[in-house]
Amino acid sequence: xxxxxxxxxxxxxxxxxxxxxxxxxxxxxxxxxxxxxxxxxxxxxxxxxxxxxxxxxxxxxxxxxxxxxxxxxxxxxxxxxxxxxxxxxxxxxxxxxxxxxxxxxxxxxxxxxxxxxxxxxxxxxxxxxxxxxxxxxxxxxxxxxxxxxxxxxxxxxxxxxxxxxxxxxxxxxxxxxxxxxxxxxxxxxxxxxxxxxxxxxxxxxxxxxxxxxxxxxxxxxxxxxxxxxxxxxxxxxxxxxxxxxxxxxxxxxxxxxxxxxxxxxxxxxxxxxxxxxxxxxxxxxxxxxxxxxxxxxxxxxxxxxxxxxxxxxxxxxxxxxxxxxxxxxxxxxxxxxxxxxxxxxxxxxxxxxxxx
Ligand SMILES: Nc1ncnc2c1ncn2[C@@H]1O[C@H](COP(=O)(O)OP(=O)(O)OP(=O)(O)O)[C@@H](O)[C@H]1O
Numbered sequence: 001x002x003x004x005x006x007x008x009x010x011x012x013x014x015x016x017x018x019x020x021x022x023x024x025x026x027x028x029x030x031x032x033x034x035x036x037x038x039x040x041x042x043x044x045x046x047x048x049x050x051x052x053x054x055x056x057x058x059x060x061x062x063x064x065x066x067x068x069x070x071x072x073x074x075x076x077x078x079x080x081x082x083x084x085x086x087x088x089x090x091x092x093x094x095x096x097x098x099x100x101x102x103x104x105x106x107x108x109x110x111x112x113x114x115x116x117x118x119x120x121x122x123x124x125x126x127x128x129x130x131x132x133x134x135x136x137x138x139x140x141x142x143x144x145x146x147x148x149x150x151x152x153x154x155x156x157x158x159x160x161x162x163x164x165x166x167x168x169x170x171x172x173x174x175x176x177x178x179x180x181x182x183x184x185x186x187x188x189x190x191x192x193x194x195x196x197x198x199x200x201x202x203x204x205x206x207x208x209x210x211x212x213x214x215x216x217x218x219x220x221x222x223x224x225x226x227x228x229x230x231x232x233x234x235x236x237x238x239x240x241x242x243x244x245x246x247x248x249x250x251x252x253x254x255x256x257x258x259x260x261x262x263x264x265x266x267x268x269x270x271x272x273x274x275x276x277x278x279x280x281x282x283x284x285x286x287x288x289x290x291x292x293x294x295x296x297x298x299x300x301x302x303x304x305x306x307x308x309x310x311x312x313x314x315x316x317x318x319x320x321x322x323x324x325x326x327x328x329x330x331x332x333x334x335x336x337x338x339x340x341x342x343x344x345x346x347x348x349x350x351x352x353x354x355x356x
Contacts, residue, residue: 001062001075001156001189002027003048008057010043010213017043018054019213027062028187030180032200035210036236041193044210045159048191050074061157077155077188079146081165085134091145092130095120098153120148123182140164140171144178151186158190164199172196176203197237201225209233231348234274241318243273243292244350252347255314257292261347270350273342277321281341282308282332291339294318299327299334310338 003025010018018040025031033041046052048059050071058067066074085094095117099108108116121127124144134142143163150158163179164172180203183190194200200207201221209216209224209232217229228234235242245254250263252273259273285293294310297317306327308320318340332338 002060003157003189003191004058004060004063005044005048006058006060008044008047008054008059010040010047010052010054017213018047021057021210021213021215023208023215023218025189025191027189029205030183030190030192030203032204032207033191033193033210034197034200034207034236035195035216037195039210040213041195041210042161045161045191045193048157049076049078049159075156077150077153077158079143079150079158079160079163081162085142085145085149087134089133090130091121091126091132091134091137092117094134094145095148095152098149102153116152117148120152123151123185124148125178138171139167140175143167143175147179147182151188155188158188160190160192162193162195165194172199179203201237209236211236228274228346231272231274234346234348239277239319240274241277241320243275243345245271245273247271247347252345254292257290259292259342259345261345265347268349271347272350273345273347275342275345277307277319279342279344280320280322281343282320282322282327282330283339283341284330284332285337285339287339289339289341291341294338294340296332296334296336296338310340 005021005023008018008021021044033044035041043052047054050069054067058065060066061074086097089097096113099113099116118127121130124147126141126144129137129141137145164175167175176199192204204221206218206220207224208218211232217224217233224233225237228237234240243252243254245252246269247261247265248267250261250265251258252261252271261273283291292312294312296308297311298309300307301324304324306322306324308322310318310320312318
């Protein structure tokens with residue numbers, strides 16, 4: 001089922017939690033709502049669900065205006081960060097619950113319930129836990145059961161609010177891969193709230209980046225990461241190094257140095273260039289060609305990569321990620337003077353907001 005969010009605004013008292021938000025989610029997509037704490041992600045999810053009502057704007061489900069419809073009439077399934085499974089019920093009964101409480105005329109018979117629950121437990125790969133109680137499960141298993149329970153009533157839309165937020169990093173990583181695979185099997189339109197950039201990039205078909213109640217950008221993971229529409233998006237999605245300067249003749253002039261940025265940029269006195277840590281070449285200071293000078297302060301080995309901390313002559317710190325092999329071929333060490341060559345710079349006017 002497609003979801004169209006049209007010009008949604010929401011106040012809590014004088015506080016503007018959502019400000020004219022419009023998003024189109026095609027049927028079958030897995031979309032991440034990504035943004036810092038307090039930007040309105042959960043409020044938007046609750047409005048889609050019908051747990052909260054907007055001051056203005058509309059929610060269309062498969063083209064039909066659902067704005068005034070009760071949560072029970074919207075056919076949505078939920079998974080929350082702390083989804084309380086019923087402690088006194090087995091895993092099987094937890095998953096069966098939504099089917100058992102259906103009005104009699106829609107309720108499947110016992111045989112059908114057994115079949116459906118078993119199928120769902122296989123889908124979340126936990127059939128062997130059917131007779132356990134929630135207290136006998138790990139956190140990751142509980143969230144998978146919560147998902148099976150949400151899917152039992154065959155919702156047309158699945159809403160997930162930081163479903164893996166309470167789990168440790170390794171389990172989180174496993175579960176987001178698993179969620180992606182699961183979604184590829186069942187294709188239910190899903191909206192996934194997260195403040196974790198990596199999670200959004202890895203799991204979703206498209207990402208809605210939100211900030212202060214507004215949509216900053218909507219795009220595929222590659223689009224928002226490689227072509228951020230605003231400085232906020234550039235700085236929120238992954239690490240960046242900032243270079244302040246002026247743009248003239250297709251170059252960003254940083255102090256006495258000029259970095260080519262392409263002819264498409266209008267001349268401006270106040271610009272800021274964004275370069276991600278892996279978008280630099282590092283060369284010895286006396287290498288031919290132009291670059292920015294810097295000094296290596298620290299080299300931290302992380303598997304095959306080296307994270308290099310550098311200082312510019314003005315004291316500003318930079319972070320560069322480079323293959324350790326490349327560093328050793330170049331013979332670069334802590335304390336060495338180097339020339340930094342950005343391979344890619346995104347330039348914005350210097351009057352726009354950045355992520356904190
Ligand atoms: N019922 C409410 N009454 C008053 N203010 C609220 C209410 N619900 C949310 N807010 C405020 O609206 C803003 C958006 O909240 P929301 O929970 O949607 O943010 P979020 O992006 O999901 O944040 P987080 O990642 O921290 O959960 C916050 O500043 C929050 O304090």
